[in-house]
Amino acid sequence: MTQINRQLVLASRPEGAATTDNFRLVETPLAPLAEGQFRVRNHYLSLDPYMRGRMNDSKSYAAPQPLDEVMIGGTVGEVVESKHPKFAAGDKVVAMFGWQEYGTSDGTGVRKVDDTHVPLSAYLGSVGMPGVTAWYGLNRIIAPKAGETVVVSAASGAVGSVVGQLAKLAGARAVGIAGGEDKCRYVVESLGFDACVDYKAGNLYQDLKAATPEGVDGYFENVGGEVLDATLARMNAFGRIALCGMIANYDGEPLPLKRPALLLTQRLLVQGFIVSEHPDVWPEALTQLGTLVAQKKLHYRESIAQGLERAPEAFIGLLKGKNFGKQLVRLI
Amino acid sequence: MTQINRQLVLASRPEGAATTDNFRLVETPLAPLAEGQFRVRNHYLSLDPYMRGRMNDSKSYAAPQPLDEVMIGGTVGEVVESKHPKFAAGDKVVAMFGWQEYGTSDGTGVRKVDDTHVPLSAYLGSVGMPGVTAWYGLNRIIAPKAGETVVVSAASGAVGSVVGQLAKLAGARAVGIAGGEDKCRYVVESLGFDACVDYKAGNLYQDLKAATPEGVDGYFENVGGEVLDATLARMNAFGRIALCGMIANYDGEPLPLKRPALLLTQRLLVQGFIVSEHPDVWPEALTQLGTLVAQKKLHYRESIAQGLERAPEAFIGLLKGKNFGKQLVRLI
Incomplete structure (x- = not known):
């Protein structure tokens, strides 16, 4: 049986304030993996203010989010299937798979993380x-x-x-x-x-x-x-x-x-x-932040929306300051 | 016969735009020099936009100009009388003697300059x-x-x-x-x-x-x-x-x-x-600028008002962009 990947795409650009109508939920069958690919079941999607800028079709530091494509976003999850030599089922990863339940990758931009001492979701927040x-x-x-x-x-x-x-x-x-x-x-x-x-x-x-x-x-x-x-x-x-x-x-x-x-x-x-734009600082910063979180010297709080379909509403809440701490969407 | 020093003092603080009525011309007899002092006949007074800030009694990076005291300002001139071992009549100097015809000093903040290749007035402009x-x-x-x-x-x-x-x-x-x-x-x-x-x-x-x-x-x-x-x-x-x-x-x-x-x-x-606030750069900068002016690689233009009594009008013109190039007042 073909597995279904639920995704949220940008349906339209906001005129003034963003609304849930700017997004559309789609269901897409997952293609079989090609050689060198692996598949990740996303556990959490990160919602961040920068996404609002991407929804506009205006000059900014980044290209606009294309219409009818999966919204950009950081994710953490677990490899569930792999034809890639360096990623195995069970590996925990941080990636930019966007607003969807599954991500498929050749490894580009995907980073393995250790969730022994740092909770997986923290890699989208204080350690991300x-x-x-x-x-x-x-x-x-x-x-x-x-x-x-x-x-x-x-x-x-x-x-x-x-x-x-x-x-x-x-x-x-x-x-x-x-x-x-x-x-x-x-x-x-x-x-x-x-x-x-x-x-x-x-x-x-x-x-x-x-x-x-x-x-x-x-x-x-x-x-x-x-x-x-x-x-x-x-x-x-x-x-x-x-x-x-x-x-x-x-x-x-x-x-x-x-x-x-x-x-x-x-x-x-x-x-x-x-x-x-400052990739040089990431290794040093992530090491320090991960150590502080593991030592419980750096505290954080999360607002978690349950289920992909709740992402638009949670995102609009974030823009209005309704979240309390890091805004996440739990996808499992 | 006692010599008279003409001076412009701040008479009142502006309400809105500065006007010539904010200044008052006074005539003050020059006291005889004390040991260690010298007297300068100012040739040029520099008018600069920062002076407008000093006229206000508000928080800024510098103390306000006190009322009834000689307005602050940069000057160039010639030593005319000296009881100071390091300054002799005929020396050309840059100082902050303010809006007046004569300055008396113990040498603090006074710098001798060479006007052989750089015109004296340039030390208030491109080389100042x-x-x-x-x-x-x-x-x-x-x-x-x-x-x-x-x-x-x-x-x-x-x-x-x-x-x-x-x-x-x-x-x-x-x-x-x-x-x-x-x-x-x-x-x-x-x-x-x-x-x-x-x-x-x-x-x-x-x-x-x-x-x-x-x-x-x-x-x-x-x-x-x-x-x-x-x-x-x-x-x-x-x-x-x-x-x-x-x-x-x-x-x-x-x-x-x-x-x-x-x-x-x-x-x-x-x-x-x-x-x-960056005194460390002045020697290097002044050397470079002086060389460029002497070599005629750095050009400038001056607007010169004649006579101390014209300073208020020239200053207000400067604030309105009526000057064309460095605004000076010639005092001789």
Whole structure:
């Protein structure tokens, strides 16, 4: 009996906010493996803000997601069948198989991982692309000195949670910005940040000021919009801003930066970056992050949607900050 | 007979745009020199955009100019009387004596210069603070590779003119932005830029696009506002922006940056800087700039107002772009 692979393809491009109607579930029979191929049953699909950019047909750092093809995405899973000399059934792998239940590969871009001490799903989060993103922005752009203050937005998320914990390990004061009391409590109590500001409480600048009495030396930006405006106004001279994401901009009209002259008066450094363009740091970063997770010195939280068909809804929730921690879809 | 020193002091802080009423001319008798002092007859006073920031009583990178004291400013002149072992009558010096005809000093912050091959006034321009500003931003932030495109705003001014000429010497394509046909013609024909866009012509973005067919790799910003928005939209991936001035912001309300998300999508570097905070580069930069001016490989133009009493009007003209080249006041 031919096995069926369920897949989610991009059906249409969003006009304004993305909706579940932009995706379509299709069922595709799996072809027999050719020599040199192997097949992976995906256990988890990673949902990440960058995917929103790919849904547009506009100039960006990456080519748009083609219509009617499987949505791009990181996955972890287990090899279930192999005609490849280096991959055997039972191997656990990280890959970019996208929004589907099975992946077929010749090994290109697929990495075997060890889930003895690190849970498989963590390879999509703290010990994966989001973790390396945090590592790069913090260590290569912000480079905090002991005693400095580092602020990170989307602080309870997959990237932000790692930024603040690494900043603490470097001896800095870590201040998060997150949406809602629950997330803020988690950021302080479970992740060990020094403070967290709830941007939904309606008093962002004043609360941030209170949480950063000595100003801000490093800012890791995942959000943009009013959160960026508020933090910019708290930056100390010679501050560094790692510009990683501007999720507030992804749906709809561009959000302006209100006071760009602060970049000059405070002699700030701003560096936009995409972690995939810095492959040189991945081995070192993944080794450190994996060790910290295995030692339980780096904590994280996951929001898990069950079943491929729930991916669109979970993804749209992610864009609105409804997730709490790394957003995953469990596919088994 | 006691000699009189004419001085301009800050009489009041601007509300909105600066006006000539913010300054007051005073006449002060010169005291006899004490042992270890010398007196300089200032020949030229430098007018620079940074002075506008000092007129405000707001947080900036420098302390505000105190009211009723001589306005800050760079000067060149000649020692006319000395009780100092290292300075003799006839020595030419660069100093920060401010908006006045005479300066008295114990030598702190005063530098002797040689005007045999470099005109004295150039030590306030291409071979002075504006020149080193251009040198630092171009070499230490933009660091253009041969064949890259470098854009500079206020291109006919004291800083911009040096930026573009140094970019050309580094093998880059130099594109200026300036206000008016005359300035643009000068930038191309006399300074040797590859192109110049007249922002007053009303078609800034389209004209800039035509002048930068391969996009922009480095941008030296002196202006801010719509000029920054337009150039940002032309930046290539991994572009560098040296943020030196935002003269469009100096009078009045902050001007927003319309599309900050471009900093991320194009992975741009932005670095605000103040050249006085980088004293390590001054000797190397001044040597190079002095050599280039003496060899007539670095060209410049001056707007000269005659007489101290004309300084306020000339300064306000500078803020509005009425100067053409380095704005000076001749004091003799």
